[in-house]
Amino acid sequence: MKLRKSRNSSAPVSRMRAIDVGDETLAGVLARPARAALTTLGTVLGLASLVATLGISRTAGEQIVGRFDELRATQVIIQSRSSGGQAGAPLPWSVEARLDRLNGVVASGAVADVTNPGQVRTVPVIDPSGSNERTVPIIAASPGVLGAVRGHIATGRWFDDGHVKRRDRVAVIGADLADELGIIGVANQPGVFIGDELFTVIGIIDEAPRERGLVGAIVIPSSVAVQRFGVTRPDRVVIETELGAAALIASQAATALNPNSPEGLSVSAPADPNAAREGVESDVNSMFLLLGLISLAVGAIGIANVTLVTVMERTGEIGLRRALGARRRHIAAQFLSESAAMGVVGGILGASAGIVTVVAVSAARDWTPVLDPWLPLAAPPAGAIVGLIAGLYPAIRAARLEPVEALRAGV
Amino acid sequence: MQAVSRVFDSTPPVHALRAVDLTIESGEHVAIVGPSGSGKSTLLNVLGLLDRPTSGTYLLDGIDAGTLNDGRRAGLRSSRIGFVFQSFHLLSHRSALENVMMAGLYRRHSRSERRGRALDALERVGLAQRAAFQPNHLSGGERQRVAVARALASDPGVLLCDEPTGNLDSTSTGSMLDLFATLVDGGLTIIMITHDRDVAQRAGRRVEIIDGRLTEL
Numbered sequence: 179m180k181l182r183k184s185r186n187s188s189a190p191v192s193r194m195r196a197i198d199v200g201d202e203t204l205a206g207v208l209a210r211p212a213r214a215a216l217t218t219l220g221t222v223l224g225l226a227s228l229v230a231t232l233g234i235s236r237t238a239g240e241q242i243v244g245r246f247d248e249l250r251a252t253q254v255i256i257q258s259r260s261s262g263g264q265a266g267a268p269l270p271w272s273v274e275a276r277l278d279r280l281n282g283v284v285a286s287g288a289v290a291d292v293t294n295p296g297q298v299r300t301v302p303v304i305d306p307s308g309s310n311e312r313t314v315p316i317i318a319a320s321p322g323v324l325g326a327v328r329g330h331i332a333t334g335r336w337f338d339d340g341h342v343k344r345r346d347r348v349a350v351i352g353a354d355l356a357d358e359l360g361i362i363g364v365a366n367q368p369g370v371f372i373g374d375e376l377f378t379v380i381g382i383i384d385e386a387p388r389e390r391g392l393v394g395a396i397v398i399p400s401s402v403a404v405q406r407f408g409v410t411r412p413d414r415v416v417i418e419t420e421l422g423a424a425a426l427i428a429s430q431a432a433t434a435l436n437p438n439s440p441e442g443l444s445v446s447a448p449a450d451p452n453a454a455r456e457g458v459e460s461d462v463n464s465m466f467l468l469l470g471l472i473s474l475a476v477g478a479i480g481i482a483n484v485t486l487v488t489v490m491e492r493t494g495e496i497g498l499r500r501a502l503g504a505r506r507r508h509i510a511a512q513f514l515s516e517s518a519a520m521g522v523v524g525g526i527l528g529a530s531a532g533i534v535t536v537v538a539v540s541a542a543r544d545w546t547p548v549l550d551p552w553l554p555l556a557a558p559p560a561g562a563i564v565g566l567i568a569g570l571y572p573a574i575r576a577a578r579l580e581p582v583e584a585l586r587a588g589v
Numbered sequence: 590m591q592a593v594s595r596v597f598d599s600t601p602p603v604h605a606l607r608a609v610d611l612t613i614e615s616g617e618h619v620a621i622v623g624p625s626g627s628g629k630s631t632l633l634n635v636l637g638l639l640d641r642p643t644s645g646t647y648l649l650d651g652i653d654a655g656t657l658n659d660g661r662r663a664g665l666r667s668s669r670i671g672f673v674f675q676s677f678h679l680l681s682h683r684s685a686l687e688n689v690m691m692a693g694l695y696r697r698h699s700r701s702e703r704r705g706r707a708l709d710a711l712e713r714v715g716l717a718q719r720a721a722f723q724p725n726h727l728s729g730g731e732r733q734r735v736a737v738a739r740a741l742a743s744d745p746g747v748l749l750c751d752e753p754t755g756n757l758d759s760t761s762t763g764s765m766l767d768l769f770a771t772l773v774d775g776g777l778t779i780i781m782i783t784h785d786r787d788v789a790q791r792a793g794r795r796v797e798i799i800d801g802r803l804t805e806l
Contacts, residue, residue: 192663209682498678503667503695581639
């Protein structure tokens with residue numbers, strides 16, 4: 179009976195336009211701009227630190243992957259697999275002839291450390307005090323090594339097939355060692371004594387990203403090392419591949435080098451770049467994400483607090499609105515949308531501050547800033563959700579106020 | 590209003606209204622007088638649909654207000670009733686015009702319609718030239734006129750005034766009562782609570798409430 183009566187009655191239900199909700203929200207927030215700004219600050223800081231954290235770790239991850247791309251992603255290293263004192267399959271010295279035919283190989287070469295070569299001197303004087311003598315690493319290399327390790331010759335030249343075939347006693351010395359030995363150029367054909375053997379220095383190598391040991395060593399042709407220093411087999415083979423060919427070459431190289439027992443060779447190919455990136459990101463992320471979430475929670479508590487105080491202060495206004503025909507849901511909607519609006523503004527400002535931070539850090543480190551496009555877009559909705567959650571309790575309090583009581587409280 | 594009672598649950602229960610019978614015709618100007626705590630405000634709150642009677646029937650324009658749900662009661666408040674309060678209840682950070690424009694906010698009236706109605710209402714109370722002023726730049730009398738304009742802007746049938754002159758000096762009180770007289774002449778029903786005998790004298794009809802019982806004077 180009751181239901182039908184109210185349905186038949188001519189009384190209209192109180193309703194509100196969406197645009198007016200927006201207007202009232204704006205007016206409510208802007209009525210106390212300083213308070214709204216301070217209230218928003220917590221959300222700004224929280225979202226800024228979240229965006230900055232995600233952005234910086236992503237950027238750093240891309241940088242590391244970028245370096246992998248340059249060096250590791252195009253590198254295959256093959257060593258003899260020795261297990262339990264049993265020697266693995268031997269590597270040949272004629273690496274270039276076997277590998278450079280493979281489609282995808284840019285350069286390849288073999289290196290071996292020379293053991294017990296004797297002292298190194300630059301002058302043929304036997305100095306009793308021994309001050310002129312030193313022990314330096316000597317490395318035997320095949321001609322393709324320079325290209326395979328992306329080496330760079332500062333002055334002079336690298337040895338070639340001819341030097342190897344003729345067993346010329348020539349040496350390329352690392353830039354670090356050249357300084358130590360007082361060799362500044364190769365124009366007047368300086369010599370070094372390795373043990374009692376005189377080698378002519380024909381070049382100085384100052385960069386070898388894949389075999390950094392070369393820069394601090396004396397590099398001699400493999401054939402000379404075999405003949406004079408008892409080196410038998412290369413320790414490892416280094417291959418520079420074309421980008422993206424590393425996996426393919428890794429599967430073919432062992433067979434090409436030792437068709438009889440390829441399983442006796444161990445091949446190391448580049449790691450999956452995605453795995454590397456994720457590893458970096460998870461390291462950087464977790465702690466700062468936690469901090470960001472905590473400051474976001476603090477921001478939400480701030481909004482809740484201030485909105486609650488605002489509800490108390492605006493009790494009279496709530497009473498007036500009820501008298502003007504507002505329903506409880508209109509009152510709740512107003513306070514919810516005010517706190518959500520502050521959250522959205524906090525999200526926009528926070529995303530902006532976060533992006534500025536990412537760009538600033540990237541600029542300081544000479545990085546390319548990398549940002550997921552969803553990150554800045556997700557910040558305002560995230561702020562709105564924070565605001566809505568924070569505004570829930572105050573809004574319910576405001577809606578529960580009895581109009582008579584609220585009006586008595588005055589404006 | 591037939592046999593309306595309002596009892597507040599407390600120990601002991603407070604009988605704010607005891608079986609009040611009251612019929613107010615459209616166009617009447619009624620003053621409700623009585624000592625503090627006698628039930629005047631409760632009567633006005635029930636009349637204004639801000640409070641529900643514990644028992645009895647209240648018909649507003651033939652609609653049984655007691656059986657309506659909150660949404661329709663709020664709808665009735667926004668369309669049929671205008672409130673004027675002793676302490677004005679103006680929002681201090683909004684101009685007079687914006688305050689008056691709050692009428693109709695909960696009736697889906699468009700902004701331009703509310704603006705038009707608000708300007709008309711300010712014209713009717715003689716404050717058109719003060720539309721852009723903030724309430725704290727207005728005198729007490731002017732503020733109460735803005736409040737009356739806000740009540741008038743929704744074009745209500747009845748104006749409920751709770752001590753409308755309680756915070757005004759005698760000059761402002763006089764002009765406020767002149768305004769009420771004009772409005773009643775225009776067909777509006779005005780029901781007001783007052784302590785002031787002189788103010789009550791200006792009303793066409795006076796009722797007194799003592800201890801929740803209503804008597805005609």
